[in-house]
Amino acid sequence: AQSVAQPEDQVNVAEGNPLTVKCTYSVSGNPYLFWYVQYPNRGLQFLLKYITGDNLVKGSYGFEAEFNKSQTSFHLKKPSALVSDSALYFCAVRDRWYSGGGADGLTFGKGTHLIIQP
Amino acid sequence: AAGVIQSPRHLIKEKRETATLKCYPIPRHDTVYWYQQGPGQDPQFLISFYEKMQSDKGSIPDRFSAQQFSDYHSELNMSSLELGDSALYFCASSPRTGANTGELFFGEGSRLTVL
Numbered sequence: 001a002q003s004v005a006q007p008e009d010q011v012n013v014a015e016g017n018p019l020t021v022k023c024t025y026s027v028s029g030n031p032y033l034f035w036y037v038q039y040p041n042r043g044l045q046f047l048l049k050y051i052t053g054d055n056l057v058k059g060s061y062g063f064e065a066e067f068n069k070s071q072t073s074f075h076l077k078k079p080s081a082l083v084s085d086s087a088l089y090f091c092a093v094r095d096r097w098y099s100g101g102g103a104d105g106l107t108f109g110k111g112t113h114l115i116i117q118p
Numbered sequence: 119a120a121g122v123i124q125s126p127r128h129l130i131k132e133k134r135e136t137a138t139l140k141c142y143p144i145p146r147h148d149t150v151y152w153y154q155q156g157p158g159q160d161p162q163f164l165i166s167f168y169e170k171m172q173s174d175k176g177s178i179p180d181r182f183s184a185q186q187f188s189d190y191h192s193e194l195n196m197s198s199l200e201l202g203d204s205a206l207y208f209c210a211s212s213p214r215t216g217a218n219t220g221e222l223f224f225g226e227g228s229r230l231t232v233l
Contacts, residue, residue, distance in 0.1 A: 034221065043122075043208060043224040044161070090160060106222065108160040 002027040004093050004109035012115045013081045021076040021112045023091030033074040034092040034106065035065055044090065050074060061085070081116045088113055120144055122225035124209050130231045131199050139194040139228045143211030149173070150192040151222060152184060153208040161208060167192055196230075204232045 003026045013019040025031055032051055036044040048059025055067040065076045074091060092106040123142040131137050143150050149168045153161040154177075163176035167186035178184070181199075186192045196203060206229050210222035 036224075041206075041227075041229075043226040044210075044222075046221060046223065049221055106163070108162075110160045 002031075002093050002095050002107045004091050004107055006089075006091055006109035006112045008112050009110075010113040010115060012117060014117050015083055016080050019076075019078050019081045019085070019114065019116070021089050021091075021114060023074045023076065023109060024072050025074060025091070025093040026072065027093055027095040029095045031074075032094040033065070033067060034094075035059065035063070035074075035076050036090045036092060036108075038088045038090065038111070047076070047089075083116045083118055086114055086116045122209055122211050122223055124207075124225035124228050126228060127226065128229050128231075130233065132233055133199055133201065135199050135232075136195070136197045137199060137230060138196070139207050139209075139230070141192045141194070141209030141211075141225060143190050143192070143209075144223055147211035147213050147223070148190060149212045150186055150190065151210040151212075152178075152192070152194050153210065153224075155206045155208060155227070156202075157205070159205075164194070199230075199232045201232050204230060206230075 005024045007022055034049045035047040037047055038044050047063050048057050048065055050057050050067045058064045063078050065074050067074050088111045090111045091109040094106050125140045151166040152164040154164055155161045164178040165175050165184050166173045170186045182196050184194045206227040208224050208227045210224045212222050
């Protein structure tokens with residue numbers, strides 16, 4: 001079974017400061033890892049993913065995430081937060097070796113509310 | 119660019135009624151997923167289809183059924199609705215290669231309220 005933990009329900013950051021949203025995962029094999037963002041009453045928007053290769057992946061809107069296999073973490077980061085970054089962020093994982101025809105759903109974390117204060 | 123289209127966006131039903139949600143995937147996407155997101159909850163995987171065949175099943179209640187049609191659109195049918203079915207229902211699609219990595223493209227969701 002695969003699972004994702006986002007230990008913080010809410011993260012508060014002042015505008016212009018760096019931000020980190022934490023995520024740890026558990027899979028039986030090797031992971032595919034994702035970050036999605038959700039604005040109120042909207043669908044989930046894809047931010048970035050780690051499949052293989054460089055541990056630091058860059059995504060949309062200046063976000064990046066670092067895959068750390070030893071710590072089973074995939075924290076989301078941004079060097080300088082914007083008020084418009086305020087939203088709900090979901091980390092998600094899929095076991096790379098899932099053999100269910102490639103159509104298994106992702107497993108999401110509980111989400112972290114990111115609040116950027118002006 | 120075309121996105122995943124879901125209809126209706128909002129739906130209000132009474133207990134024990136039936137509801138049908140529709141999802142139109144991005145063109146050339148052959149895989150469709152349904153998720154349920156309760157208030158303040160993370161999205162829960164319900165079911166997925168690849169090439170019109172059910173591909174995987176998650177926490178979908180027996181009262182719910184779904185199918186994918188020849189034009190790749192999908193419908194989620196919910197019967198004997200309960201108050202606890204009130205949620206935001208997301209459809210997502212992916213191309214076959216995307217299905218292998220898990221990157222999904224989500225619609226805006228259909229909000230079901232059961233009274």
